[in-house]
Each structure stands twice: as C-alpha cells, then as structure tokens.
Amino acid sequence: MAAADDLKFQEFDDAANLLAANPGATTISIDEPVQIPKNQRSRLQEPGREEDDELLGTDDSDKTELLAGQKKSAPFWTFDYYQTFFDVDTYQVLDRIKGSVFPVPGKNFVRLYIRSNPDLYGPFWICATLVFTIAVSGNLSNFFIHLGKPTYHYVPEFRKVSIAATTIYAYAWLVPLALWGFLMWRNSKVMNIVSYSFLEIVCVYGYSLFVYIPTAMLWIIPERVVRWVLMMFSLCLSGSVLVMTFWPAVRDDNRRIALATVGTIILLHALLSVGCLAYFFDAPEVDFPAPIIPAHNGTTVITKSVNKVTMPVSPSVQ
Amino acid sequence: MGAGLYFFLSKALKTVQFAGLADVSISEDIPVEGEITVPVGSHSPEDDFSTLDEPVKDTIMRDLKAVGKKFVHVMYPKKSSALLRDWDLWGPLVLCVSLALMLQGGAADSKDDGGPQFAEVFVIIWFGAVVITLNSKLLGGTISFFQSLCVLGYCVLPLTVAMLVCRLVLLAGAGTVSFIIRLIVVVAMFAWSTLASTAFLADSQPPNRKALVVYPIFLFYFVISWMILTFTPQ
Numbered sequence: 001m002a003a004a005d006d007l008k009f010q011e012f013d014d015a016a017n018l019l020a021a022n023p024g025a026t027t028i029s030i031d032e033p034v035q036i037p038k039n040q041r042s043r044l045q046e047p048g049r050e051e052d053d054e055l056l057g058t059d060d061s062d063k064t065e066l067l068a069g070q071k072k073s074a075p076f077w078t079f080d081y082y083q084t085f086f087d088v089d090t091y092q093v094l095d096r097i098k099g100s101v102f103p104v105p106g107k108n109f110v111r112l113y114i115r116s117n118p119d120l121y122g123p124f125w126i127c128a129t130l131v132f133t134i135a136v137s138g139n140l141s142n143f144f145i146h147l148g149k150p151t152y153h154y155v156p157e158f159r160k161v162s163i164a165a166t167t168i169y170a171y172a173w174l175v176p177l178a179l180w181g182f183l184m185w186r187n188s189k190v191m192n193i194v195s196y197s198f199l200e201i202v203c204v205y206g207y208s209l210f211v212y213i214p215t216a217m218l219w220i221i222p223e224r225v226v227r228w229v230l231m232m233f234s235l236c237l238s239g240s241v242l243v244m245t246f247w248p249a250v251r252d253d254n255r256r257i258a259l260a261t262v263g264t265i266i267l268l269h270a271l272l273s274v275g276c277l278a279y280f281f282d283a284p285e286v287d288f289p290a291p292i293i294p295a296h297n298g299t300t301v302i303t304k305s306v307n308k309v310t311m312p313v314s315p316s317v318q
Numbered sequence: 319m320g321a322g323l324y325f326f327l328s329k330a331l332k333t334v335q336f337a338g339l340a341d342v343s344i345s346e347d348i349p350v351e352g353e354i355t356v357p358v359g360s361h362s363p364e365d366d367f368s369t370l371d372e373p374v375k376d377t378i379m380r381d382l383k384a385v386g387k388k389f390v391h392v393m394y395p396k397k398s399s400a401l402l403r404d405w406d407l408w409g410p411l412v413l414c415v416s417l418a419l420m421l422q423g424g425a426a427d428s429k430d431d432g433g434p435q436f437a438e439v440f441v442i443i444w445f446g447a448v449v450i451t452l453n454s455k456l457l458g459g460t461i462s463f464f465q466s467l468c469v470l471g472y473c474v475l476p477l478t479v480a481m482l483v484c485r486l487v488l489l490a491g492a493g494t495v496s497f498i499i500r501l502i503v504v505v506a507m508f509a510w511s512t513l514a515s516t517a518f519l520a521d522s523q524p525p526n527r528k529a530l531v532v533y534p535i536f537l538f539y540f541v542i543s544w545m546i547l548t549f550t551p552q
Contacts, residue, residue: 079455086456089526121457125534132541139548156548158434 085120085199093122100207103241109207110200110245118199123206127172130209133216134168135161138280141220145284160280171272172209176201179246182261186253194248204245208238212273219277222284231273239266385409392472395514402465402518410471413478414443417542420481421549434545442545446538447471454523454531461522470535473515477539480507481546488551500547508543512536 074080099113139157146152180198187195196204215234219227242265250258369377385408418439434442451466459466484500515535523531 083456083458086453086458088530090529091526093530121453121530125453125537128534129537132537132544136544154548154550156433156545156550158432158438158545 085118087117088119088121092117093119096122096203096207097126097210100241101211101237103237103244105240106244108245108248109204109241110196114200114203118197118203120199120202123172123202126206126210126213127168130213130216131161131165131168133213134164134276134280137216137220141222142282144220145222145282164276164280167272167275168209171268172205173202175268176205179261179265183249186250186257190253196245196249204242208241208269211237212276215273216276219281224284227277227281227284231277235270235273239269242266242269381406381408385412388468388472389475392475392514395517402461402469405462405465405468407464407468407471410447410468410474413471413474414440417443417474417478417481420478420485421545423551433549439545442541443471443474446541450534450538453534454519457527457530458524459519459522459531461519466519469515469518470538473511473518473539474542476507476510476514477504477542477546480504480543481549484546484549488549492550504543504547508539511539515539 074084096113099109103109104112135157138160142157143154176198180196180201183195211234215230218230221227243262246265247258247262250261253261384404384406388406388409418436421433421439422436447467447470450470451463454461454466455463480503483503487496487499487503490496512532512535516532519535520528520532
C-alpha cells in the first residue's frame with residue numbers, strides 16, 4: 001500500500017535548482033531550434049560559402065527537401081507516376097520561363113525556380129516550339145532572301161523539320177543525361193554539396209533553350225551582322241543560366257576538371273546555335289553565279305552588282 | 319349363443335354404416351392434364367439493340383448521320399456534349415486522309431525539299447493528337463483518351479475546307495493576289511479550328527492550367543496551317 005504522500009502531486013523545482021542540488025545528474029535539453037540569424041550563420045562558415053547560401057536558397061530548402069521525399073511514391077508503371085512530373089500551374093511555367101530569359105546574376109535557376117518540383121511540360125513543349133520555329137523561320141528567311149530572283153522556285157523544305165526535331169531533342173535530352181552521369185561519377189569521388197537529379201538538369205536545359213525561340217524569329221532579318229549579334233546575345237543569356245546552375249556543382253572538384261566541364265557545356269550550347277543558324281538559314285546576299293558576258297577586248301564583265309559583299313556560293317558557310 | 323348374436327349385430331351395423339356411400343364410384347387411374355408453357359408478353363428489351371437483322375443500308379446511314387451531325391457541330395461550335403459523348407474516329411480518319419491526299423502533288427525539283435509526304439501528314443496529325451491528349455491527361459484533365467482524339471480530329475475540318483479552297487485558288491493562278499487570298503482563308507480557318515477545339519476541350523481542364531493545355535492545340539493547328547499555306551503545286 002503506497003503512502004498517501006507518494007500519491008500526492010509533487011512539485012518539481014526548475015532545472016537550475018535541481019542541478020544545483022545534484023550537479024552530477026545527466027541533463028537533456030529539448031528546446032525549440034534556435035534560429036541563427038543569417039549573417040551569423042554565414043560567419044560561422046567559410047567566407048567563400050556565402051554566395052552558396054544565396055545560390056542554394058537555404059531559407060526554405062529544408063521544407064522542399066521534405067516535400068521532395070513525399071512526392072513520387074507511385075511505382076513507375078502507373079500513370080500517376082508520370083503525372084507528378086506535370087504538377088505545374090500556368091503561372092509557375094511562366095515564372096520559370098521568365099527566370100531563364102532574365103537570369104539574375106548570382107541566383108541559381110534550379111534552386112530558385114524549380115525547388116524540387118521539376119516538370120517535363122516546359123522542356124518538351126519548348127523543344128517542340130523551337131523545332132517548328134526554326135524550321136518555319138528558316139523557310140521564311142530563305143524565301144525573302146531569294147525573292148525576286150528569276151531562277152528561284154519556292155520549296156517548303158519539309159525534310160528540315162525532322163532534322164531540326166532530331167537535333168534539338170537529342171541535345172535537350174542526351175546532353176543532360178551525359179552531364180548527369182558525369183556529375184554522379186565525380187560525386188562519388190569528391191563530396192559535392194550541390195547535386196542535381198536528372199530531371200532537374202533536363203529542366204534547366206529545356207528552359208534555357210527558350211530564349212532561342214524569339215532569336216530564331218528575329219533571324220529572319222537577312223543581315224549577317226544582326227544575326228551574329230543576336231546569336232551572341234542569346235548565347236550569353238542561356239549560357240549564363242547554365243553556368244550559374246552548374247558552377248556550384250563542380251566548384252569543389254579539381255580546378256581543371258571544373259573549368260573543363262563548364263567549358264564543355266558552353267561549347268556544346270554554342271555549337272547548337274551556330275549549327276542551327278548555318279544549316280537552316282541561308283547566308284544573306286548570296287549572289288547566284290552571274291552569266292559572264294565576254295566584252296570586246298576580252299575582259300569579262302560580271303553583270304551583278306559588285307558593291308555588295310560577295311559571299312561564297314555554297315549556302316552552308318557563313 | 320353370444321357369438322351368434324355378435325355376428326348378427328356386426329353385420330347389421332356394417333349395412334347401416336356404408337348405406338350412404340353405396341352410390342360412390344372411385345376409378346383406378348386419374349389422368350392430370352394442364353399447360354406448362356409460360357405465356358409470352360411483349361418484346362424483351364434485348365431484341366431492340368440487335369442490329370443483325372437490319373439491312374446494311376440502315377447501319378451505314380446511321381453511322382454517316384452521326385458523322386455528319388458532328389461535322390455540323392464543329393462548324394457551329396456550341397457547348398454541346400454530343401461530340402464528347404458518342405465519340406467516333408471515322409470522321410477524323412476521313413478528314414486526315416483527304417487532307418493528306420490534297421497535300422500531295424506539291425513536288426519540287428529535288429526530292430529532299432518538297433512538301434510533306436502522305437505518311438508524314440498522317441503521322442503528324444495522329445501523333446500530334448495523341449501527344450496533346452496525353453499532355454492534357456497528365457496535367458489533370460478529366461476527358462477520356464478517345465473523346466479528346468475525336469474532338470481534335472473533327473476540328474481539322476475547317477482546315478480541310480481551307481485546303482480545298484487553296485487548291486481551287488491555285489488552279490486559277492499562283493501570283494501575289496492568290497497568295498493573299500490563301501493567307502486570309504488559312505488564317506481564318508486556323509482560328510476557327512483552334513476556337514472550336516478549345517470550346518469543346520477547355521471545360522475538362524483544371525482552371526489554373528487551361529493555358530498550358532490550349533497552347534499545344536494552338537501549335538498543332540499552326541503546323542497544319544503552315545503545311546497548307548506553303549503548298550505549292552509543281
């Protein structure tokens with residue numbers, strides 16, 4: 001039979017008094033997580049990591065990591081699994097497009113806009129639009145360049161649509177695959193703090209191609225200088241999105257490998273745009289081989305005007 | 319003496335007992351007869367849906383009338399659900415084949431630079447419609463797969479009419495005036511197609527993703543219109 005005293009509610013002193021009474025006792029403190037102010041947090045780390053915090057957006061990355069763990073639980077042979085990749089609203093897609101066209105220096109596209117919700121809608125339809133835009137614009141620009149020439153007969157050039165489709169879809173899906181494989185391999189050797197999933201890389205590449213759509217439409221203008229200026233401008237914009245995304249992922253690695261990786265990314269991007277410009281858009285001011293009229297004294301006179309810049313006849317070389 | 323009396327009395331009693339039943343006769347075998355069949359009432363409902371007995375003309379005319387009714391619905395797109403409820407793919411097949419056939423004959427000097435071949439038009443229309451349907455279903459649309467294919471296929475009708483008009487105009491000449499006429503006709507029919515299919519399909523999408531679903535439809539009809547506009551006969 002317990003004593004009546006034991007059954008009475010006993011007041012416990014607060015922790016300080018108890019500890020003073022029995023200094024050897026083990027204590028466990030369960031507190032609210034202390035919010036270290038941001039400047040203090042970055043002071044605790046190396047100074048070089050400050051931009052990483054901004055790039056990572058660590059303010060709510062904890063929440064997004066939790067959310068990422070709760071998504072995508074359906075097995076991959078069900079329709080619901082693929083529906084998780086299309087879980088975007090109109091304003092989200094428009095925001096991501098805006099982020100790729102106006103890259104904010106220092107902000108990581110993936111962390112800022114994708115936030116563990118990569119979608120396949122953007123990459124797929126931006127690539128489709130780009131394919132048809134390049135084919136249609138190329139056709140239109142060739143039409144306007146050769147308009148008025150007597151030997152010219154308009155052709156729709158439908159074959160080029162399939163070539164454009166193959167090129168752009170291969171670029172937008174195979175290059176991310178290779179890059180993801182490469183990053184995974186380097187991750188196993190060097191511990192990186194930033195690593196991307198395959199879908200996030202596909203997302204970045206897909207949205208970075210958006211700026212080429214208005215560029216392709218403006219490439220109809222048949223001036224060589226204008227076209228090259230446009231190309232450099234769009235290459236800078238989309239290249240900067242890619243560089244700012246992937247530089248934190250390779251920065252911890254060997255310096256040369258990091259620079260080589262980023263250099264390869266930019267080089268492939270430039271190859272794509274130069275190749276599209278060269279193949280689908282004829283060089284402006286191409287002079288057809290003019291009939292040569294032999295003059296009286298044997299000198300030849302070329303009937304076409306020579307004050308234009310004469311280009312080589314083969315249309316595939318700028 | 320007592321047994322004799324008993325015998326006499328029992329005989330007398332038997333006579334009295336059976337006196338009332340003397341004229342009843344029971345025969346040995348009694349035949350039972352009647353009807354087992356259940357009387358049949360009116361026609362059972364299954365007989366009405368069996369179309370095996372009707373003439374072939376009736377079957378074909380019924381399907382043709384359904385296709386024709388849907389054509390009328392596309393040309394005057396109201397928010398009716400007839401197109402969505404009874405979907406069929408005859409109309410889209412006829413339209414696709416006729417459009418692909420009319421886009422033939424636009425040969426060019428070299429094989430590589432000509433217009434689309436028959437198979438390319440076919441593949442673009444059907445593969446494009448399937449991709450758009452998958453896209454709308456993945457974004458959370460409630461329309462069924464074949465209903466969406468049916469709507470997208472039927473809404474190619476204005477563009478087929480535009481192709482017919484373009485071919486007729488090209489018979490008259492291929493100058494700038496004919497190009498302007500063709501441009502106006504194709505643009506008008508493209509707008510009609512897109513608006514008709516959007517009117518049918520937009521309701522089944524979640525409200526904050528409507529633009530994401532309408533844009534691929536716009537791209538699809540734009541590509542078909544481009545193929546029609548750039549058709550140049552040899």
